[in-house]
């Protein structure tokens with residue numbers, strides 16, 4: 320539970336628009352760190368009114384660090400992972416940015432980017448990029464095993480076809496480990512929820528429906544889908560060196576856009592990008608990503624806004640999305656992207672994002688699902704990831720999901736549904 324939350328008056332002080340501002344960002348891949356460091360350097364040298372001091376915090380500790388830091392100690396500008404925003408607003412850690420970023424910046428954000436950052440008509444954050452999930456395939460190894468694979472989101476494998484593909488690939492593989500699921504990231508991290516909630520959605524379930532987990536997270540369809548997920552474990556390479564796919568040890572890797580730069584460099588024309596399998600309610604992906612906001616305790620929100628305008632300009636969005644392969648979350652950078660255009664190597668991720676579901680109406684016809692937009696998300700993700708990990712480790716899916724659903728519902732009831740007044 321996040322005690323002490325629930326307030327809505329979180330305005331920062333505008334300040335003079337000059338002086339030193341502090342910025343926190345999550346430390347990601349080396350190329351992403353370089354992109355943000357360069358953006359800060361070039362902002363600092365482009366003018367003399369504002370000086371940005373950047374602090375990088377390791378990605379896996381980042382959310383915990385913001386969560387456990389008092390609002391008054393948070394920086395002027397802070398990055399946050401999309402689904403955590405509502406909780407930071409609830410706990411009065413983020414201020415609305417509408418008065419501080421330019422109209423041009425707001426207008427240029429894609430619809431999904433603006434929607435991710437909005438609560439009750441106010442914007443609390445904007446991102447440089449969105450996100451997508453899929454299965455990367457090694458064409459050479461798939462062809463050698465005679466495995467036919469989907470070429471678009473419209474002909475995704477069913478879960479049974481995916482299981483059959485794994486079987487066919489195993490028959491040609493020396494150690495029988497043919498799938499990477501980024502086990503090295505751990506499943507009790509945000510990766511567990513982000514990477515595998517598409518299984519729940521594709522089975523027709525959801526993490527939360529009308530503010531409740533019981534009945535949707537532990538539905539018979541979800542239980543059966545996680546049983547199937549469990550059955551794949553013996554085919555998974557533990558990927559302890561992080562190179563299972565890039566070194567062609569496995570022909571399939573279940574992950575997201577951010578592995579594209581490394582995988583395309585390793586495999587070249589042998590890299591293919593496929594949708595996640597369909598468990599009956601259509602193939603699904605997660606969406607939403609890291610974004611930038613203004614700390615509620617900032618005494619210099621005007622300067623913070625000026626820096627955000629710079630971070631979200633074409634040059635910085637292009638540099639970051641080249642570094643991490645992400646779909647640009649500004650209209651102009653997306654239109655200029657060679658990776659995401661029709662016929663581009665990551666068109667599949669564009670096509671998926673073009674069919675948004677939002678976080679509540681997860682119909683068969685839509686593909687990109689937003690993680691639950693609630694201040695109670697930390698509990699939802701922690702309990703789901705815990706259940707997923709225990710199922711992966713052999714636990715009974717019905718028991719694990721029922722336990723998770725009960726804990727989530729109890730926590731929501733203890734916190735009056737996490738309503739933001």
Ligand SMILES: OC[C@H]1O[C@H](O[C@H]2O[C@H](CO)[C@@H](O)[C@H](O)[C@H]2O)[C@H](O)[C@@H](O)[C@@H]1O
Nearest residue numbers: 347450509510513577607608609643645
């Ligand atoms: O685009 C680069 C980012 O890609 C990853 O983030 C995505 O996966 C996370 C879960 O593993 C999820 O929390 C996030 O919302 C997704 O966009 C990567 O984890 C980030 O470090 C990276 O910046």
